[in-house]
Amino acid sequence: MRNSHTLSILSLLVLLAGCSRYLTGNGSAVESITTEELKLHLSFLAADEFAGRDTPSPELKITSRYLATMVEGYGLQPLMPDGSWYQTISLDVTEADPAATRLIVHEGSRQQEFRFASDFGIPGRVTEAGQITGEVFFAGLGVSAPDLEWDDIGSADLEGKVVVILDPVIPEGHPLATTEGRRAIRNRSGSIMRAGAIAVLTVISEEREASHQEQGEQFTSSRYLYPTEELNSAYYARRTYSFSRAELRHATATAVLGITGSELDGMFTQVGEGEQVATSAIGGRTVEVSVGISSRVEESYNVVAMVEGSHPDLKDEYVVLSSHHDHLGIRNGQVLNGADDNGSGTVAMLEIAQALMITRPKRSTILVWHTGEERGLIGSQYFVQRCPVEVSRITAELNMDMLCRNDPDSLYVIGSNKLSSEFDAIINQVNERHVGFGLDYRYELPQ
Numbered sequence: 001m002r003n004s005h006t007l008s009i010l011s012l013l014v015l016l017a018g019c020s021r022y023l024t025g026n027g028s029a030v031e032s033i034t035t036e037e038l039k040l041h042l043s044f045l046a047a048d049e050f051a052g053r054d055t056p057s058p059e060l061k062i063t064s065r066y067l068a069t070m071v072e073g074y075g076l077q078p079l080m081p082d083g084s085w086y087q088t089i090s091l092d093v094t095e096a097d098p099a100a101t102r103l104i105v106h107e108g109s110r111q112q113e114f115r116f117a118s119d120f121g122i123p124g125r126v127t128e129a130g131q132i133t134g135e136v137f138f139a140g141l142g143v144s145a146p147d148l149e150w151d152d153i154g155s156a157d158l159e160g161k162v163v164v165i166l167d168p169v170i171p172e173g174h175p176l177a178t179t180e181g182r183r184a185i186r187n188r189s190g191s192i193m194r195a196g197a198i199a200v201l202t203v204i205s206e207e208r209e210a211s212h213q214e215q216g217e218q219f220t221s222s223r224y225l226y227p228t229e230e231l232n233s234a235y236y237a238r239r240t241y242s243f244s245r246a247e248l249r250h251a252t253a254t255a256v257l258g259i260t261g262s263e264l265d266g267m268f269t270q271v272g273e274g275e276q277v278a279t280s281a282i283g284g285r286t287v288e289v290s291v292g293i294s295s296r297v298e299e300s301y302n303v304v305a306m307v308e309g310s311h312p313d314l315k316d317e318y319v320v321l322s323s324h325h326d327h328l329g330i331r332n333g334q335v336l337n338g339a340d341d342n343g344s345g346t347v348a349m350l351e352i353a354q355a356l357m358i359t360r361p362k363r364s365t366i367l368v369w370h371t372g373e374e375r376g377l378i379g380s381q382y383f384v385q386r387c388p389v390e391v392s393r394i395t396a397e398l399n400m401d402m403l404c405r406n407d408p409d410s411l412y413v414i415g416s417n418k419l420s421s422e423f424d425a426i427i428n429q430v431n432e433r434h435v436g437f438g439l440d441y442r443y444e445l446p447q
């Protein structure tokens with residue numbers, strides 16, 4: 001399937017590239033930015049066939065190639081020393097290894113073994129091999145929120161325990177369907193681990209269980225990526241993660257808890273209706289989780305292009321425009337298309353590239369589409385630390401992310417006041433003179 005998708009994407013790319021109407025622009029620079037062209041690019045790059053543009057993935061490489069092909073068509077210049085449009089980043093990819101990762105329920109001399117990633121999943125990053133073994137404590141929803149009159153933990157001793165909790169879809173009208181309730185649900189694994197548990201096993205909702213059953217779905221594992229070439233950045237140090245959290249299919253959960261499937265269904269019904277279920281230590285059994293790690297090296301690309309400045313002296317200064325072209329891939333069988341985040345910024349930069357070729361600014365403009373943003377700002381960190389031009393020659397940087405988030409005539413502005421005494425004033429002047437957007441500073445927060 002993947003091969004035929006790749007082929008059809010490539011043929012469409014050739015068709016688009018051959019369609020000169022989209023490469024030349026008509027009229028003035030501003031007029032060359034059109035809704036039609038934005039929609040054309042975005043409908044393509046956010047299509048299901050791009051599988052959510054995960055880092056690293058063949059689909060993200062095709063996205064990179066699409067961007068490079070377009071800017072080559074617009075007449076921009078490559079900026080990498082080897083004349084390429086691609087700043088290649090070699091990535092160490094670390095994740096749990098299905099062949100060496102398993103969950104075993106021990107009951108007396110009997111043991112039942114479950115497989116990763118079909119019977120259970122590991123939703124968080126894990127970079128270290130290891131093993132945990134402990135007695136089981138069933139903690140209902142795992143929520144400890146006495147203020148909301150919901151407390152599954154109370155005075156239970158969780159030290160050294162493997163804590164099992166339910167993860168139902170919380171319907172409207174449920175006592176926990178409030179902002180505080182949802183926050184308590186989100187934070188429960190952390191709270192349970194801080195109370196001394198060695199792992200939290202979450203039983204997936206009935207809806208997710210049905211989707212696994214119907215589509216033979218596997219759990220999506222969380223990969224950890226870090227550039228092979230270590231970056232010299234305090235902010236961006238390489239980190240290690242050990243196992244602490246798993247998600248269980250219902251058959252795995254019934255074995256761990258020593259109950260029947262209909263008893264588990266009954267508990268989901270009960271908590272779904274807003275009632276707490278009885279919590280307790282589960283005697284006579286222990287759970288062991290062994291995690292093996294696999295590592296490999298893959299490549300991904302920042303796409304880098306330049307519009308040379310029109311002024312003989314100022315063209316040696318640069319303004320950088322950036323956006324990330326990666327997204328989050330496929331989660332739980334669903335393609336996360338990322339049209340807004342950040343298909344919108346990605347295609348806006350294509351249209352801006354085209355416009356800048358019609359009316360060149362005095363300074364040179366570098367356009368960079370970053371990879372790996374969703375995996376921890378990898379592409380932007382790499383670009384700054386391995387910049388193809390002297391960083392001191394960069395006068396300003398404008399990054400675009402999720403342009404479709406708010407009203408069409410307003411923009412969130414973040415950071416323009418932080419590093420420069422002039423940048424924000426310039427942005428406001430230009431805005432007043434030309435487009436008159438509402439500039440919204442609500443995310444300009446120190447934290």
Ligand SMILES: [Zn+2]
Nearest residue numbers: 341342401402
């Ligand atoms: Zn984003």
